[in-house]
Amino acid sequence: MSAPAVITGIGVAAPNGLGLRDYWAATLGGKSGIARLTHFDPSGYPAQLAGEVPGFVAEDHLPSRLIPQTDRMTRMALAAADWALADAGITPAELPSFDMGVVTASSSGGFEFGQGELRKLWSQGSQFVSAYQSFAWFYAVNSGQISIRNGMKGPSGVVVSDQAGGLDALAQARRQIRRGTPLIVTGAVDASLCPWGWVAQLSGGRMSTSAEAARAYLPFDREARGYVPGEGGAILIMEDAEAARARGARVHGRILGYGATFDPRPGSGRPPALLRAARTALADAGVDAADIDVVFADAAGEPAADRAEAEALTALFGIRGVPVTAPKTMTGRLYSGAAPLDVTAALLALRDQVIPPTVHVEPCPEYGLDLVLAQPRPAKLRTALVLARGHGGFNSALVVCGPE
Amino acid sequence: MATAAFTLDDLKRILLQSAGAAEGVDLDGEILDTEFEVLGYESLALLETGGAIEREYGISLDDEVITDADTPRALIDAVNAHLSTAGAA
Structure with missing residues (x-):
């Protein structure tokens, strides 16, 4: 709903x-x-x-x-x-x-x-x-x-x-x-x-x-x-x-769905919960993975966390199954400010039909991600998924789309 | 020897430095009998201003002196009363 x-x-x-x-x-x-x-x-x-x-x-x-x-x-x-x-x-x-x-x-x-x-x-x-x-x-x-x-x-x-x-x-x-x-x-x-x-x-x-x-x-x-x-x-x-x-407002976009999970205790052997947060957000939005046109990644920049995010994305979308980007490579990680800025980038990407790039990165091929690198990529975009993780086990996901 | 009086100019200077001025408020207007609340200063701004007066003049004001003075004139009078007592002591 x-x-x-x-x-x-x-x-x-x-x-x-x-x-x-x-x-x-x-x-x-x-x-x-x-x-x-x-x-x-x-x-x-x-x-x-x-x-x-x-x-x-x-x-x-x-x-x-x-x-x-x-x-x-x-x-x-x-x-x-x-x-x-x-x-x-x-x-x-x-x-x-x-x-x-x-x-x-x-x-x-x-x-x-x-x-x-x-x-x-x-x-x-x-x-x-x-x-x-x-x-x-x-x-x-x-x-x-x-x-x-x-x-x-x-x-x-x-x-x-x-x-x-x-x-x-x-x-x-x-x-x-x-x-x-x-x-x-x-x-x-x-x-x-x-x-x-x-x-x-x-x-x-x-x-x-x-x-x-x-x-x-x-x-x-x-x-x-x-x-x-x-x-x-x-x-x-x-x-x-x-x-x-x-009131006749100009609309940047709509919030379609949201999911949040908490990671299991370290050493529990259970998988991290980012994937479940993303699935919950998609279900809340009433869309399938195939409906997501671009992902704005959390992009921790730390190998184990990067791997965990890549595994969640490939589990959800398949190998190189969706364009992924991290414009925060141009800002650094802004703590609580990061995700609202990523939502902003997602809404503008939907408006302009272009995915902003991830800079300076040479992606690790084993991760199986289709990262948008160096240059913006024009694309047909209707729906975007934004991911954010917080230290200590917080995972959140938000699905947004354009005005209509 | 007369104690240096605490004037409206002194208060305005300390108010500005401690709490700034609200939009649309002219501290250079007729403000002596305007309530601090109307001038945009709530209790915390006055607490901060009172602290700055205490530090600059080397005095100690009771909390009530600051909370009871609801206009610049009342606060200036209270500070001057304190200064003359302190000077006489």
């Missing part, structure tokens, strides 16, 4: 482009945003590459009232929400407050803000710590700030399941629409490219320590050696299809 939920607005802050237009042009052009860190001096850390969002000046987009109380991730989320609402042609002040909610995902909260306040605590004393630390670090803060700024009092919340959360938030938004709220602001923006965030990410042990931007993050490649982290993501406006039609 597919839900009548549509995407009518998109706002993007990505390492290879700020704003939807720049992001999509860069993504089709194969332009990577992965480079040596500039937010802080990474000398002395084992990993030094990241995908930083270029040219985002918060003061250009937000009132000064919001600057002292927000982390970088929240500033980008607020700006992206503004762009998404504008893209959807929505003026929140003209709508009933309780008809609009906010459901975003988060993976780490506002690390850079927290680092600054911890520094003040230990170097100057507790009386120097900002009162805004009480919420600026918090997972739910992007949802809260978007809600306050736009007067949205409908059902709201945050989902925390690492990278999978980016899809889980969209699913939760769809649930709220099914329950009767006509509009939910959803998606996610994460950013923790500061020293404290960096050591926290390094402790996971899955980051690439390569210093070569074009060789550091190589999912499905024999040389896969971990991932490069990035910042940013996408904020999406999801609406009840009837409500969107009634």
Whole structure:
């Protein structure tokens, strides 16, 4: 039973482009945003590459009232929400407050803000710590700030399941629409490219320590050696299809189906559950594997996880049975922001009938994947599958299609 | 010796640095008797502003001083009362 939920607005802050237009042009052009860190001096850390969002000046987009109380991730989320609402042609002040909610995902909260306040605590004393630390670090803060700024009092919340959360938030938004709220602001923006965030990410042990931007993050490649982290993501406006039609909204695409699973305990001998998440999403969408025209892969960039994803895809579609792509090779892994950005790329791919490329990768032939490499590939596209996995065993899958 | 008075300009400077200004609010207008809530400052913004005043002037304000002062004039008067007490002590 597919839900009548549509995407009518998109706002993007990505390492290879700020704003939807720049992001999509860069993504089709194969332009990577992965480079040596500039937010802080990474000398002395084992990993030094990241995908930083270029040219985002918060003061250009937000009132000064919001600057002292927000982390970088929240500033980008607020700006992206503004762009998404504008893209959807929505003026929140003209709508009933309780008809609009906010459901975003988060993976780490506002690390850079927290680092600054911890520094003040230990170097100057507790009386120097900002009162805004009480919420600026918090997972739910992007949802809260978007809600306050736009007067949205409908059902709201945050989902925390690492990278999978980016899809889980969209699913939760769809649930709220099914329950009767006509509009939910959803998606996610994460950013923790500061020293404290960096050591926290390094402790996971899955980051690439390569210093070569074009060789550091190589999912499905024999040389896969971990991932490069990035910042940013996408904020999406999801609406009840009837409500969107009634107001004559331009629709980017429809959410057809969703599935989420949790991996069995390591060492249990049971298979990972990504395949079941994908099958669940297809069943929810009421489509067969043969109906899927392109897959946006999770693309962990770590050999065992790449193999597991490839096995799930070949089990579902057969050897080289469907075009697969990972435009996140141009951004790095954005944690909760990754999947909403992949959904964005999927919707634009459906619109333009072209699959964006996976860059820098020489695919391992044993995986049996038809990876779209180096150049965008024109194709007849009606339906796309987006996959996302979160550290600790989260698997999520989302099926989207075009406006009709 | 007179204690350096805490003025509206001092308050505006500290408000801006601690909590910024809301869209559509002109702090250079007639704001002395405008409620902080109308100016776009909620309790947390005032807590942050109070903390900055305490640090800059080396004083300690009771929480009630900040929560009870609902306009710039009330807060300025409360801070000045505190400064003159502190100066006399």
